[in-house]
Amino acid sequence: MPIPTLAEWLEEWSASRRHHLEASSVASYRIMADAYLLPHLGDVPLDALDVRRIEATYATLLTRGGRGGRPLAPRTVAYAHAVLHRALVDAVRLGVLATNPAAAVTLPRHAVDGRPPRRLRVWDxxxxxxxxxxxxxxxxxxxxxxxxxxxxxxxxxxxxxxxxxxxxxxxxxxxxxxxxxxxxxxxxxxxxxxxxxxxxxxxxxxxxxxxxxxxxxxxxxxxxxxxxxxxxxxxxxxxxxxxxxxxxxxxxxIRLHDLRHTHATLLLAAGVPVKVVSERLGHTKIAMTLDVYAHVLPAMDRDAADRFGQLLSGD
CATH class of the missing domain: 1.10.443.10 (Intergrase catalytic core)
Structure with a gap:
């Protein structure tokens, strides 16, 4: 049986996922694949995918993968990678591929120009x-x-x-x-x-x-x-x-979703424990909260040091 291209496999894979996932999740996978994976890798046979080709695609997305050729955020690239990785895991499980090349890919943490990811847009x-x-x-x-x-x-x-x-x-x-x-x-x-x-x-x-x-x-x-x-x-x-x-x-x-970020940022800045904020947001792991709102933590650390100093001085 001939090895399918990535486009062919994603079509078959997303159809099979409808029996296991919410319809909205499958639709989200398809949107990510159609927007970011297929334009660059859709015609590539699965057995021709390798780490270098996938990482080169991610570098291209970071540079000009967004709307109008603008840079794409590292977090969006990571989401596209998650879709690809999951699809290839099932390709290995079903015997279509021997190994999953996406498993060895190193995800970019910063934009290619060296700038860190943009901070969240929130209101004070x-x-x-x-x-x-x-x-x-x-x-x-x-x-x-x-x-x-x-x-x-x-x-x-x-x-x-x-x-x-x-x-x-x-x-x-x-x-x-x-x-x-x-x-x-x-x-x-x-x-x-x-x-x-x-x-x-x-x-x-x-x-x-x-x-x-x-x-x-x-x-x-x-x-x-x-x-x-x-x-x-x-x-x-x-x-x-x-x-x-x-x-x-x-x-x-700001975006509508940034109201959620605003809520969390204000709570953290006010000294509400990260665990409490994480539970309010419905995050499965506190590490997710720490990762998304890392920009608030230095100020919290400074405030903690100042408070401890006040305790020692009796203020």
């Missing part, structure tokens, strides 16, 4: 306050406020059901998420596959309570943030609305 506490005042009359003001107050992912926000919010206990449960696959909205488990509980501050709780009161006649499984028909909002549409709106504000433009 003053900018958050400005935003909450400026956006108070926006139709999605409650959604933005809850995103800032909880650090939930976009799909988790849109999947939030009325019964997931406990106003009396001031907490919510992240149990389902919304994904958009082939233009259709689907419900799935949260990204990590497990539920989590997030405590709410008074401001965030007020926004949720107001939202629940405005749709008091809806059922327990109705989305908290619903469209005009009472159904789930579309994730891509919400991101489009955010991008257009944030450009009108006298604030540095």
């Amino acid at each position: 506490a003053r900018q958050v306050g400005q935003f909450l005042v400026a956006s108070a009359d926006h139709p999605l003001a409650d959604l933005w406020a809850v995103a800032l107050g909880t650090g939930l992912r976009r799909g988790e926000l849109l999947g939030l059901r009325r019964r997931d919010v406990d106003v009396e206990a001031a907490r919510l449960t992240v149990a389902v998420a919304v994904a958009e696959v082939d233009g259709a909205v689907q419900l799935k488990r949260p990204k990590t596959g497990r539920t989590r509980t997030v405590s709410l501050d008074d401001h965030t709780l007020g926004h949720l309570d107001e939202r629940l009161r405005s749709s008091a006649s809806a059922g327990a499984d109705a989305p908290v943030f619903a469209d005009a028909t009472g159904g789930h909002l579309r994730p891509r549409r919400i991101s489009d609305i955010w991008r257009a709106y944030v450009r009108t504000l006298p604030l540095p433009p």
